Amino acid sequence: MSAHAPTAVSAQARALRHRKSAEHLNTQQLQALRKAIGAMQAISDDRGYAHWAGLHGLPLPMYCQHGSRLFLPWHRAYLYFFELAMRDQVADSVFAWWDWTSPGSHSSGIPAAYSVRRVGSQQNPLFRAQVPPVARQNGQPRQTSRAPGAPADLPTAADVQAVLALPDFLDFQSQLENIHNAVHVWVGGTMGEIPWAAYDPIFYAHHTMIDRLWRLWQIRHPNPHMADDLLHQALPPFPMTVEQTLDIKALGYDYAATTAHAVVT
Amino acid sequence: MAVRLQLPRPPQSPDEFSRADLQFRGIDHSGPSYEARVFLDNPDAGRSTPRTEDAGYAGSFYVFGHGGCFGELGHCDVKEAPKGVYDKRLSHPLTPQFKTLIVTEALKNLMRRSRRKAFEVTVVAVVPDNIASRAPRRDPMSFESLSLLVDQDPAAAGVPPPPDTGGR
Numbered sequence: 263m264s265a266h267a268p269t270a271v272s273a274q275a276r277a278l279r280h281r282k283s284a285e286h287l288n289t290q291q292l293q294a295l296r297k298a299i300g301a302m303q304a305i306s307d308d309r310g311y312a313h314w315a316g317l318h319g320l321p322l323p324m325y326c327q328h329g330s331r332l333f334l335p336w337h338r339a340y341l342y343f344f345e346l347a348m349r350d351q352v353a354d355s356v357f358a359w360w361d362w363t364s365p366g367s368h369s370s371g372i373p374a375a376y377s378v379r380r381v382g383s384q385q386n387p388l389f390r391a392q393v394p395p396v397a398r399q400n401g402q403p404r405q406t407s408r409a410p411g412a413p414a415d416l417p418t419a420a421d422v423q424a425v426l427a428l429p430d431f432l433d434f435q436s437q438l439e440n441i442h443n444a445v446h447v448w449v450g451g452t453m454g455e456i457p458w459a460a461y462d463p464i465f466y467a468h469h470t471m472i473d474r475l476w477r478l479w480q481i482r483h484p485n486p487h488m489a490d491d492l493l494h495q496a497l498p499p500f501p502m503t504v505e506q507t508l509d510i511k512a513l514g515y516d517y518a519a520t521t522a523h524a525v526v527t
Numbered sequence: 528m529a530v531r532l533q534l535p536r537p538p539q540s541p542d543e544f545s546r547a548d549l550q551f552r553g554i555d556h557s558g559p560s561y562e563a564r565v566f567l568d569n570p571d572a573g574r575s576t577p578r579t580e581d582a583g584y585a586g587s588f589y590v591f592g593h594g595g596c597f598g599e600l601g602h603c604d605v606k607e608a609p610k611g612v613y614d615k616r617l618s619h620p621l622t623p624q625f626k627t628l629i630v631t632e633a634l635k636n637l638m639r640r641s642r643r644k645a646f647e648v649t650v651v652a653v654v655p656d657n658i659a660s661r662a663p664r665r666d667p668m669s670f671e672s673l674s675l676l677v678d679q680d681p682a683a684a685g686v687p688p689p690p691d692t693g694g695r
Contacts, residue, residue: 324620328556329554329622400661437629440626442591443560443588444589447591450657450658451659452659454560454657457594459591
């Protein structure tokens, strides 16, 4: 065999990974997610959590895109590369989405997977994270915090359905971003302002929900008009264009429609 | 923390339009995050006004704020000159934003209640007190203009529906 022949790709590497609801993860899935985020939080170089959180906000430059036509594509690329970094630590870890429209969220707020302080004798890495000194400006504390509003004030399923019905991509994106902003303000604390929001682990569950809603919109509106200059726009710092974010299966993932578990007794 | 503006009543009757948008241009987002609550024909609306139809509440837009400037002098100055043809940089992160608030039902309800030739839009900024940073809590709401855009209902305009394609 030539030294340059492509190596065989394992079946696991070829399989789509399915992101699931944070409220319905089984023990193994939640453990993998916690282990991966915890491992990233323990690394201070460019494989680590602080590096990836800092790409969104502080330290400068702040790459994130808000209030622009790149909002959804940029955050899809961000989650994609962050998730790959996460899977470098724990191969079967996958992002989970926080469905803030669910009955559970409207009665209890943030899902238990992210809101319990400790798991056994360990701190829950999904509950909070360190904010590094380079990002601690304007009095930002060393650790992330939350100050959530009343659960009933979270966006509703009707709010989401109204947005999913909009046929124009830019119109849909703008209205979905408004719901997204509302949830950031609702969580409060570190999540409440752009420069620090991505240091809170709930950020990724929130944005996985946003990305999932874009996926659901894409299924409902399969051939939207998108201008060529938008499709060919790069999404720095990621080596990806808007067009390359459109097909999530080409990025190796999809969203589970439902999740259910049964335990063999 | 409120802005009041008058807009003319649209010429259509409430049954003749399918969508009404309030378009806010030039929104500053350099300060703290906030909720902008929009009320129609309620000039006394404030932070404690209930978000109900009776109070004229039409919806909210949310500004996800930058919480201050973290560069040196001039870092947060947004250049107003248009970019050159060969300038492929992305827009400045603090470029003022454009937001659309869909107010279809609220406007229809108002027009059914009132026959006045103009209506008042009151925008109340509510800065949450749950933010972790110590960004200045001054009144953050600033925008350049507000427009009302009303879409004609195709059926009311006499436009025939598209032919039935049988789901193909």
